Amino acid sequence: MAASPWPDGRLIELLGVAHPIVQAPMKGTSTPELAAAVSEAGGLGSLGCAGLDGAAVGALVREMRGRTRGPFNLNFFAHGAVAPDPAAIACARARLAPFYLEKGLGAPPDRVDAAPAAFGEDQLAALLADPPPVVSFHFGVPPGDAVARLRAAGARVLSTATTVAEARALESAGVDAVIAQGWEAGGHRGAFPVTADDAGVGTLALVPQVADAVSVPVIAAGGIGDGRGVAAAFALGAAGVQLGTAFIRCPESSARPAHRAAVEAGRDDSTRLSRAVSGRPARAHRNRYVDAMAAETGALPEYPLMYPFAAPLAADGDPDFQFLLYGQAAALTRAEPAAAVIARLVAEAGAVLARLRGKEQP
Amino acid sequence: MAASPWPDGRLIELLGVAHPIVQAPMKGTSTPELAAAVSEAGGLGSLGCAGLDGAAVGALVREMRGRTRGPFNLNFFAHGAVAPDPAAIACARARLAPFYLEKGLGAPPDRVDAAPAAFGEDQLAALLADPPPVVSFHFGVPPGDAVARLRAAGARVLSTATTVAEARALESAGVDAVIAQGWEAGGHRGAFPVTADDAGVGTLALVPQVADAVSVPVIAAGGIGDGRGVAAAFALGAAGVQLGTAFIRCPESSARPAHRAAVEAGRDDSTRLSRAVSGRPARAHRNRYVDAMAAETGALPEYPLMYPFAAPLAADGDPDFQFLLYGQAAALTRAEPAAAVIARLVAEAGAVLARLRGKEQP
Numbered sequence: 001m002a003a004s005p006w007p008d009g010r011l012i013e014l015l016g017v018a019h020p021i022v023q024a025p026m027k028g029t030s031t032p033e034l035a036a037a038v039s040e041a042g043g044l045g046s047l048g049c050a051g052l053d054g055a056a057v058g059a060l061v062r063e064m065r066g067r068t069r070g071p072f073n074l075n076f077f078a079h080g081a082v083a084p085d086p087a088a089i090a091c092a093r094a095r096l097a098p099f100y101l102e103k104g105l106g107a108p109p110d111r112v113d114a115a116p117a118a119f120g121e122d123q124l125a126a127l128l129a130d131p132p133p134v135v136s137f138h139f140g141v142p143p144g145d146a147v148a149r150l151r152a153a154g155a156r157v158l159s160t161a162t163t164v165a166e167a168r169a170l171e172s173a174g175v176d177a178v179i180a181q182g183w184e185a186g187g188h189r190g191a192f193p194v195t196a197d198d199a200g201v202g203t204l205a206l207v208p209q210v211a212d213a214v215s216v217p218v219i220a221a222g223g224i225g226d227g228r229g230v231a232a233a234f235a236l237g238a239a240g241v242q243l244g245t246a247f248i249r250c251p252e253s254s255a256r257p258a259h260r261a262a263v264e265a266g267r268d269d270s271t272r273l274s275r276a277v278s279g280r281p282a283r284a285h286r287n288r289y290v291d292a293m294a295a296e297t298g299a300l301p302e303y304p305l306m307y308p309f310a311a312p313l314a315a316d317g318d319p320d321f322q323f324l325l326y327g328q329a330a331a332l333t334r335a336e337p338a339a340a341v342i343a344r345l346v347a348e349a350g351a352v353l354a355r356l357r358g359k360e361q362p
Numbered sequence: 363m364a365a366s367p368w369p370d371g372r373l374i375e376l377l378g379v380a381h382p383i384v385q386a387p388m389k390g391t392s393t394p395e396l397a398a399a400v401s402e403a404g405g406l407g408s409l410g411c412a413g414l415d416g417a418a419v420g421a422l423v424r425e426m427r428g429r430t431r432g433p434f435n436l437n438f439f440a441h442g443a444v445a446p447d448p449a450a451i452a453c454a455r456a457r458l459a460p461f462y463l464e465k466g467l468g469a470p471p472d473r474v475d476a477a478p479a480a481f482g483e484d485q486l487a488a489l490l491a492d493p494p495p496v497v498s499f500h501f502g503v504p505p506g507d508a509v510a511r512l513r514a515a516g517a518r519v520l521s522t523a524t525t526v527a528e529a530r531a532l533e534s535a536g537v538d539a540v541i542a543q544g545w546e547a548g549g550h551r552g553a554f555p556v557t558a559d560d561a562g563v564g565t566l567a568l569v570p571q572v573a574d575a576v577s578v579p580v581i582a583a584g585g586i587g588d589g590r591g592v593a594a595a596f597a598l599g600a601a602g603v604q605l606g607t608a609f610i611r612c613p614e615s616s617a618r619p620a621h622r623a624a625v626e627a628g629r630d631d632s633t634r635l636s637r638a639v640s641g642r643p644a645r646a647h648r649n650r651y652v653d654a655m656a657a658e659t660g661a662l663p664e665y666p667l668m669y670p671f672a673a674p675l676a677a678d679g680d681p682d683f684q685f686l687l688y689g690q691a692a693a694l695t696r697a698e699p700a701a702a703v704i705a706r707l708v709a710e711a712g713a714v715l716a717r718l719r720g721k722e723q724p
Contacts, residue, residue, distance in 0.1 A: 201690050
């Protein structure tokens, strides 16, 4: 194997990958085909597993082992149980009633079921029985002693932080590496609490501050669309990168045509954060619903209890109400197989790093 | 002179600087002492000149020539005339009345004067009569044929874009370089229209897309706090960087003690955007007023007509109402003379660039 072109080998060693490039889990868009293709190409393929029970998790681990000998990552949400809040339900009902009326859907739901904790003993037991190479978390510190038990079983554990304080909490919880997710990132922000929409820290500012705050390797996420962003992440002190939007247009993803089209047409400013679909801020394609609800400052139901209110509005395929998640670097992506994405990122980043050697270099 | 450590020489050549580092103009915080110190250290010192008449502009040019033989930059706002909007005034009065009551200030103003265009023939004539090396603009495309006339007179012209579309408009207007200002930046966003607060594009995503869209050199701004951010900007395709927050704590700035203290204590997430002080979104220290007004989605008076409503609330020095501008990388800054800031950025960026050469390099 040739000498590594990567200026930081920590994540390569930690994860056993050839290239320190993580494909973001993207629940609903990732597939075993996509994750395996990324892992076979030398990156870390990931699968969004939120909502799966232990049996399904175990089956996915076995499927992935059959698809690749490389490392792969199963991602879970870390939020706790959520009980319905009558005031928030009333807020959602009032705000969404005109949309329901317009679509002939009657009145919005007047109740939703409580949601259990997203990650519990069932999923943990399955992971411990047959540990995947990597397990990652989103929306907070993994519950209880899950991190220690997963690591003791041989898995590497990653988790997402959107601020320095969250990164410190994750390091204290024992994770092997922190994913520093900046403002630019598509999809759900991994913030622990549901913070104000405009409080997000940009990747360029976040990564070096997180790298200063924790001793574990930092994986930069958010706004990275090509090799320039990859190289920039290493300049900022990251040991690796995570990209999601770059893989949406891959033939191996399960993205619907409308989603692929939105990413293809995506501009730097064609997304905004919205908590009006799921209950947590997520960067999504701007459309009528997302823009209209941006002015709603009331307390909507917490994630995931907002879904039952918003989902019926999108059921007819109306583009004004679709929840199409992607980040601010969509315009830098291409429609190509996952292996080609990885190969291009590696080649582009290598070229940028060579360019940065400066004029005095031969 | 030693070989340049910089991987891109376009801005160095364009501006006649030793280092492609621009000190942001920061109206109200920059001083001739600060700008001259930056220019003497090899960067581009800048002065915020918004609100000055032609005679004052001419005097500043003469003063700067006496302080440095290096290039320097005078910055102007490009917004047009603003007439008071009765509905917006009513909104501001209603929203601010409780604060006024609490402070015993009576009722908020019931009228404000119209504001003239920020940059007009008076200022332009002064600049043409004795052109400074560099003139820069914020808040839109410079009016009329100002760009062409300034360039014909020998000045270099820079202007700020916060999106790809704005960058294209500036290139069409003939500017010599575009400042791509990302979400992380402290102070006023240079956006042309007053866009929704959550629509900002992060620097990491913005810079490569702007670099792809225009042929002139791009100066990256927003979230750059030390040499890591400087090196990252070059990885992203920028030919230079602009930093503001990094110079607030310099002894040469006019920042008040409360401002210096806020930057010193600044964290990644201790700011947010607010249009509730000036009428345009600006990244400022979070305090009671900024946080309370974040929920105000009504149409407040346009910049600068909101100042007369908000300023009285801060007049007593109450920290809950101060307008302390800084960006998301404040925690990376130090209190040191401007020359030391420049020297440190150069040394740090050089070290990062050397590290990025990769393991296979000797």
